[in-house]
Amino acid sequence: MGGAFAVPALTALLMDAVPAHRAGTASGLLNALRQTGGAMAVALFGALLAADGGGTGFSVPGMREALVTVGLLLCATTTLAAWLLPRDGRG
Numbered sequence: 239m240g241g242a243f244a245v246p247a248l249t250a251l252l253m254d255a256v257p258a259h260r261a262g263t264a265s266g267l268l269n270a271l272r273q274t275g276g277a278m279a280v281a282l283f284g285a286l287l288a289a290d291g292g293g294t295g296f297s298v299p300g301m302r303e304a305l306v307t308v309g310l311l312l313c314a315t316t317t318l319a320a321w322l323l324p325r326d327g328r329g
Contacts, residue, residue: 245272282307 241308249268256264286304 287300
């Protein structure tokens with residue numbers, strides 16, 4: 239659900255950061271990585287949800303693991319972005 243809010247902002251940020259002659263490459267790379275990340279996320283979290291489900295195809299411990307994993311990845315990504323993204327002084 240958060241992807242619908244994040245992708246337009248990420249696209250605008252990326253397109254603003256690259257020179258005009260590299261816009262096509264940057265856009266293609268962004269879309270390829272977005273698709274790859276989405277496919278990997280579906281596979282990973284589907285496997286976590288089905289882990290130890292007792293044949294029912296769903297497990298509460300798997301759901302907890304999936305949510306903790308997402309939370310840790312979100313914190314790591316936020317920290318990495320805050321550390322790597324340049325500051326331009328516009329506050």
